[in-house]
Every structure is written in structure tokens, then in C-alpha cells.
């Protein structure tokens with residue numbers, strides 16, 4: 001199959017096949033990070049802009065490393081150093097950046113929907129690196145990739161997502177990805193941090209940690225997002241930790257071969273005990289490693305599709321001329337995407353993907 005999305009804004013709306021295709025593509029990229037020379041020429045000559053309006057260590061550096069391993073040039077813009085401080089709107093910033101013809105913009109923003117807004121400009125592919133409390137789709141992909149490496153297919157397995165679900169874009173994206181792939185998802189947390197609409201999404205809800213962890217295959221702990229909590233959702237941090245901190249005792253409720261994930265950054269001693277975070281069931285650092293492969297896959301799929309499309313339709317019989325640019329018949333409008341990308345020809349696959357097995361692009 002081909003990946004037909006113009007932008008990567010969320011897990012919502014992705015089919016099971018698309019998710020599996022993304023994961024498979026990411027798996028084929030993981031090997032590059034094991035090599036001594038961790039670089040392939042796939043995106044040579046392309047520029048990726050990381051536009052970060054929220055602090056981030058992990059996600060920003062992960063996108064940057066992913067782009068660099070594909071030989072793209074990267075520019076990092078953070079809110080503290082950009083014209084945002086001078087009152088420029090997000091759309092004006094984006095318009096200017098798009099005018100420099102990047103191959104993609106990766107955006108992290110505190111407002112839910114910011115990535116969608118940028119995508120509406122439709123000037124270049126937009127990748128959502130976390131928007132408010134809405135979605136963090138590459139995080140969900142790296143989580144599912146890590147889970148599958150340990151327990152195989154997630155279908156029929158039980159995964160508990162524990163903590164501050166209400167403010168978590170990681171939880172939202174993971175619920176969508178995991179339920180689309182057929183997993184049983186449990187949400188565990190204090191009632192004040194469980195959004196009621198999740199009941200409509202076919203998940204179980206538990207307000208007691210031990211019952212929520214009983215017999216689960218995977219535990220995904222979430223950070224308590226105090227910066228997003230406009231009021232008090234629980235009496236005190238001590239109280240929260242007493243009831244919801246993942247300790248070795250609470251862990252005993254899960255299956256013996258359980259794995260533990262956390263998207264980072266961790267609040268040690270609040271949502272997770274250090275002995276658990278650093279213990280034998282933790283796969284937290286593997287998540288970080290897989291994050292690079294997932295982001296390489298997303299960058300690759302979004303930024304090469306234009307070229308695939310252009311080469312497959314050299315004469316664009318559907319758009320013979322451009323009234324606004326009659327003098328440039330040789331330059332079809334590169335900013336307009338075709339509705340669906342055609343299956344690339346074997347020659348194109350070879351050219352754009354010297355390092356990938358064919359299945360990563362053409363299946």
C-alpha cells in the first residue's frame with residue numbers, strides 16, 4: 001500500500017492498515033541507527049523545520065536526529081527565540097517559513113489544533129509533534145512499536161494507561177492507535193483526571209490502581225501534567241503518589257512478563273517509583289530509541305510522496321496550464337498535492353530509497 005496522508009496530524013482517522021504500514025516502515029529504519037555510520041542520503045537537499053512553541057528535549061532532538069540521519073538539513077525554531085515574542089501570529093510565522101520551501105514543518109504547540117491550523121495553509125507537509133491536550137501521534141507510534149517488539153501483535157492484549165489522562169495527548173493518541181489495532185485498553189486514574197468521553201471510546205475505566213493493573217500485559221505510565229492543571233484535581237501530591245504511584249507492590253498485580261512504558265519526562269516518586277523506572281520491566285529507553293526510527297519513517301513518507309507523485313505523472317494531463325503562471329508551463333504547481341499518491345514505480349523506489357527494502361515504500 002501507499003501512505004496517502006498529506007500531513008501527519010494525529011492517529012485519529014488512520015486505518016489499521018495505515019498504522020501497520022507506518023510501523024513497518026519505522027521497523028525498516030531502525031537498523032540504520034545500529035550502523036556505525038548512521039546516515040543515509042534519502043532526504044539530501046531537503047530542509048526540515050522544527051517549530052517548537054513548548055519546551056521539549058526528547059521530541060525535538062528526536063526529530064532533529066531523525067532528519068539528520070536521513071541527510072536533511074534541519075532548522076530549529078523555538079518560541080523563546082522567534083518573532084512570536086514580537087507578537088507575530090502562528091499563521092504569519094508559518095507563511096514565512098513555508099515561503100522558504102522546507103520539505104516539512106514539525107510543530108509542537110500548547111494549543112490543541114495548532115498543527116491542523118498550519119495544515120490548512122497546505123503549503124508543505126505538517127507533522128504534529130504534540131498539540132495541547134489533543135494528540136502526539138509520533139509518540140503513540142513509538143509506544144506501539146516498542147510494545148509490539150516485546151509482546152508481539154497487540155490485538156487481544158490488555159494495556160493499562162495510568163495517571164493524568166485528562167491532560168494527556170499521549171493517552172489520546174495511544175487509545176486511538178491501540179484500539180484500532182484491537183487491544184483492550186484500560187484507563188486508570190483518579191476520577192477527576194479521567195475525561196468522561198473516553199467511556200465512549202470502548203475502553204475500561206478504573207479508579208483504583210491495583211484493580212486497573214490486574215492481569216495486564218503492558219503498563220503505560222503518564223506524567224502528572226501540573227503545568228496544564230488549572231485547578232486542583234486531587235488533594236495533594238502525596239495523596240496522588242500514595243494512590244497512583246507505580247511501585248513494585250502495585251506492579252505485582254500485572255502479568256509476570258509485563259512491560260512498563262513512560263513517555264518522559266518522569267516525575268520520579270510521584271507517578272513512578274525509581275526502582276520500577278530503572279527496573280527489569282522498564283522499556284522506557286527503548287521507547288526513546290524507537291522514537292528516532294518512527295520519526296524517520298514519518299519524515300520519509302511525507303516528504304518523498306511529492307516526488308513520487310511528480311515522477312509518476314510527468315506531463316500532468318489533468319492540469320495542462322496554469323492561468324496565474326502562463327509563462328512557466330514547465331513548473332507545475334508543486335504546492336498542490338494530488339489527491340492520492342500513485343504506487344511508485346520500481347525505478348523511483350530505488351532512487352529515493354537506496355537503503356530501504358521495497359516493502360517500506362511500495363507495499
Ligand code: ASP
Pocket residue numbers: 055056057058059060130264265
Ligand atoms: N514533553 C517533552 C517532549 O515530549 C518531554 C521532554 O522533552 O523531555 O519532548
Ligand code: ASP
Pocket residue numbers: 130136169170222223225263264265
Ligand atoms: N512528552 C510527552 C508530551 O509532550 C509527555 C509529557 O510531556 O508528559 O506530551
